Amino acid sequence: MTVLELREVKRHFGGVKAVDGVSLKVASGQVTGLIGPNGSGKSTLVNLIAGVLAVGEGDITLDGKSLIKLTADEVARCGVARTFQNIRLLPEASVLDNVVIGFYRHERSPLYASLLGLPSSRRETRELREQGRALLARFGLAEYEQVPAGGLAYGYQRRVEMARAVASAPQVLLLDEPVAGMNDVEARSLGQIFAQLAREGMAVLVIEHNTRFVAELCSQVHVLDGGRLIAHGSPQEVMRDPAVVAAYLGG
Ligand SMILES: Nc1ncnc2c1ncn2[C@@H]1O[C@H](COP(=O)(O)OP(=O)(O)OP(=O)(O)O)[C@@H](O)[C@H]1O
Ligand SMILES: [Mg+2]
Numbered sequence: 001m002t003v004l005e006l007r008e009v010k011r012h013f014g015g016v017k018a019v020d021g022v023s024l025k026v027a028s029g030q031v032t033g034l035i036g037p038n039g040s041g042k043s044t045l046v047n048l049i050a051g052v053l054a055v056g057e058g059d060i061t062l063d064g065k066s067l068i069k070l071t072a073d074e075v076a077r078c079g080v081a082r083t084f085q086n087i088r089l090l091p092e093a094s095v096l097d098n099v100v101i102g103f104y105r106h107e108r109s110p111l112y113a114s115l116l117g118l119p120s121s122r123r124e125t126r127e128l129r130e131q132g133r134a135l136l137a138r139f140g141l142a143e144y145e146q147v148p149a150g151g152l153a154y155g156y157q158r159r160v161e162m163a164r165a166v167a168s169a170p171q172v173l174l175l176d177e178p179v180a181g182m183n184d185v186e187a188r189s190l191g192q193i194f195a196q197l198a199r200e201g202m203a204v205l206v207i208e209h210n211t212r213f214v215a216e217l218c219s220q221v222h223v224l225d226g227g228r229l230i231a232h233g234s235p236q237e238v239m240r241d242p243a244v245v246a247a248y249l250g251g
Helices: 042-049 072-077 095-106 111-115 119-138 154-167 184-199 211-217 235-239 242-250
Strands: 003-013 016-027 030-035 057-062 080-082 172-176 203-207 220-225 228-233
Touching: 003 042, 003 203, 016 030, 016 042, 016 057, 016 203, 016 228, 030 042, 030 184, 030 211, 042 080, 042 172, 042 203, 072 080, 080 154, 095 119, 095 154, 119 154, 154 172, 154 184, 172 184, 184 203, 184 211, 211 235, 220 235, 220 242, 228 235, 228 242, 235 242
Parallel strands: 030 203, 030 220, 080 172, 172 203
Antiparallel strands: 003 016, 003 057, 220 228
């Protein structure tokens, strides 16, 4: 059982208390939701977990091991993968290559040497491409394998990004608005993939504004407002919490 735990985590930007004393747990085997109005600190929290931003105060641990002194690469190697609120792919590279890059979490050898098929790594590359194809199938991307990722429709680029994150076989998967801009049908089909990943043992944290999507998918939901946690519990508990209602109406 993997547990990512935040204890009294703070990160301020000048006078802005982006994250202001947040404690929460993200456990394996379930999808945990993180919601809150615009600017409430959700992406900052993900960046703190991923080691992209330095933690001001508090601690973040994965199975008891502190992550806060680690670089983003080191956090990734510990098994924490993430997607970005704004898509970040190699637009010229094929969909398959974009996903294969995700396998390199454990690699110390230069990534691009391997992708270019240098002799020492050809067999490894072939195996990774097979695994990459399996992931593409899982994310409904099989037919786009050779297409430049930048040429795909937005929703499909998001899928590529998620497949790449999953390629590293992370223990923890952080998804920052993975279904933003998708219709309900697309969102639900991705939600089913997230639920399956959780059933297979991953700890999944999903940031999302669509509360119906969160209610269907998440067993536990945390609500941020102004950098502070104002509620947590089951989606049903959280959605009827007066503080949550007020935060959303006020926002
Ligand atoms: N690098 C930064 N420098 C200064 N202020 C920042 C920085 N990053 C975030 N902030 C501020 O911190 C607060 C929280 O921002 P954050 O992006 O975490 O919110 P969010 O909940 O992800 O919002 P959204 O729903 O719009 O994505 C905002 O007031 C934002 O302007
Ligand atoms: Mg955000």
